[in-house]
Amino acid sequence: MAQPPVILTCGEPSGIGPELAVKAWEALGARLPFVWLGDPAHLPRGSKIREIGHPSEAVSHAGSAMPVLVHEFPKAAIPGEPDLDNARAVVDVIARGVDLVMRGEGSALCTAPINKKVLKDGASFAFPGHTEYLAHLAGGADVVMMLACDELRVVPATIHIALSEVPTAFNAEVLRKAVRITHNGLSRDFGLENPQIAIAGLNPHAGEGGAMGSEEQDWMIREIANLRAEGYAVSGPLPADTMFHKAARAQYDAAICAYHDQALIPIKTLAFDSGVNVTLGLPFVRTSPDHGTAFNIAGTGQASPASLIAALEMADTMGRARR
Ligand SMILES: NC(=O)C1=CN([C@@H]2O[C@H](COP(=O)(O)OP(=O)(O)OC[C@H]3O[C@@H](n4cnc5c(N)ncnc54)[C@H](O)[C@@H]3O)[C@@H](O)[C@H]2O)C=CC1
Numbered sequence: 001m002a003q004p005p006v007i008l009t010c011g012e013p014s015g016i017g018p019e020l021a022v023k024a025w026e027a028l029g030a031r032l033p034f035v036w037l038g039d040p041a042h043l044p045r046g047s048k049i050r051e052i053g054h055p056s057e058a059v060s061h062a063g064s065a066m067p068v069l070v071h072e073f074p075k076a077a078i079p080g081e082p083d084l085d086n087a088r089a090v091v092d093v094i095a096r097g098v099d100l101v102m103r104g105e106g107s108a109l110c111t112a113p114i115n116k117k118v119l120k121d122g123a124s125f126a127f128p129g130h131t132e133y134l135a136h137l138a139g140g141a142d143v144v145m146m147l148a149c150d151e152l153r154v155v156p157a158t159i160h161i162a163l164s165e166v167p168t169a170f171n172a173e174v175l176r177k178a179v180r181i182t183h184n185g186l187s188r189d190f191g192l193e194n195p196q197i198a199i200a201g202l203n204p205h206a207g208e209g210g211a212m213g214s215e216e217q218d219w220m221i222r223e224i225a226n227l228r229a230e231g232y233a234v235s236g237p238l239p240a241d242t243m244f245h246k247a248a249r250a251q252y253d254a255a256i257c258a259y260h261d262q263a264l265i266p267i268k269t270l271a272f273d274s275g276v277n278v279t280l281g282l283p284f285v286r287t288s289p290d291h292g293t294a295f296n297i298a299g300t301g302q303a304s305p306a307s308l309i310a311a312l313e314m315a316d317t318m319g320r321a322r323r
């Protein structure tokens, strides 16, 4: 049976998502068939599209036009000016995309960026991002966010929370869960045997023996030893400032970090154009570009499709491997 297409959700229609979908289709065409799920009225004028009734029709049309499964929105989309009245439909598109991949009609889900505040204000969206919403739609799956590029993979053990909440939220149970899901994801979706996982300390110099913070001494060193005794190839806690240079990166397959910026700053600095956000732990494959809605350049033609193309390629490869 032919591989079903990747399902690409539209994301925030006033952001760069719609124009990047068309650029990605122009680059990928029939080589990597995907279906864009959204309102065709939100695409740049003159985009070559083909409205289809079912994802299975995508493969035969992807060479000549971007296949579109129509999801009507209440309002037009003005680049850079989000309309709260469209927020509910943005959320519904994600749920519809998940339904398609859960039923096997799509091989994988790739999501264009959403604007979390727009969804909160316009649709009372109760989740801080896709990652948490997808875990909810998958019945409360245990998931982690990984950002991956050729040179580095990072996992923030805590994600979208205030920095002041991190020292409490980042604990032995959360670290253990992140290690388990990362280990399983690296084995299953990245094909790595015995993956090496580096763990960043929370404090400067990983606490420097308790001189600069106590979490490493209080629980991290003990928990990492426990994980090692259970067979996980983990190292740490490592000073976060010296674990991302080239020689250090060669020592591990993924770095687990205590909080969002500790993980995302190195990868976005290294590979903003090619980084991919992948959710590990879901019963389906989900990827996304590493960037956001970029309202400041939406509609100007300046946005690069490189990260979205990398995300579609990763979704397709992982989707195939899982079949
Ligand atoms: N997967 C998702 O749904 C994600 C959503 N976001 C959301 O996006 C919104 C905006 O977030 P920001 O922090 O401003 O990050 P952003 O990634 O949207 O923009 C940061 C800077 O990078 C530039 N930029 C972003 N993508 C680009 C591209 N493809 N080509 C060229 N330049 C690009 C922007 O113009 C801006 O100067 C927030 O609501 C955030 O929560 C952010 C990251 C991922």
Ligand SMILES: NCC(=O)COP(=O)(O)O
Binding pocket: 128, 129, 130, 131, 132, 145, 264, 277, 288
């Ligand atoms: N900073 C990464 C980000 O916001 C992506 O979140 P998600 O929507 O993939 O959960």
